[in-house]
Amino acid sequence: MTKLINNYEPANSIIEAFGGAKSIAKLLGLAANTPTAWRTKSRIQNDGKNRGTNGHIPPKYWKKIIELGKERDLDIFVVYSETGDCIPYLAIKN
Numbered sequence: 001m002t003k004l005i006n007n008y009e010p011a012n013s014i015i016e017a018f019g020g021a022k023s024i025a026k027l028l029g030l031a032a033n034t035p036t037a038w039r040t041k042s043r044i045q046n047d048g049k050n051r052g053t054n055g056h057i058p059p060k061y062w063k064k065i066i067e068l069g070k071e072r073d074l075d076i077f078v079v080y081s082e083t084g085d086c087i088p089y090l091a092i093k094n
Contacts, residue, residue, distance in 0.1 A: 008055030010091045011038035014065065017074050017092055027068055028061060057090045065090065 018024040021035040028035075040052035057065065062078060069076035075093035 008039045008041060008052075010089060011035070011053065011055045011057050014057065014069075014076060014090060014092050015039055017076075018068070018072070024065075028064060056087075059088075062090050 015021055015024050015035050015038065018027065021039075022032045024030075024035050025032040037051055038053050038057050039055055042052040042054045066076050066078075068074075069092070077091060077093070078088050079091045080088045
């Protein structure tokens with residue numbers, strides 16, 4: 001069996017800053033596989049559902065993640081395109 005490398009950015013860096021998928025999932029009240037999907041390549045499964053977001057954290061979690069980041073001195077912010085050529089996404093400053 002091939003092990004998938006789940007390191008799509010920027011989700012991977014944010015997840016790791018919180019101590020991994022299980023840690024951030026617990027903080028957000030989610031199943032551990034939810035943050036794992038954020039850093040996984042988007043692909044349709046046999047059941048027709050999409051698993052993975054190509055490194056993008058869904059916007060409904062941004063506010064809470066930013067708040068939790070501030071509590072931990074993490075600089076997490078939303079990136080907006082000045083030209084409007086890409087969708088906004090959540091990022092972390094190293």
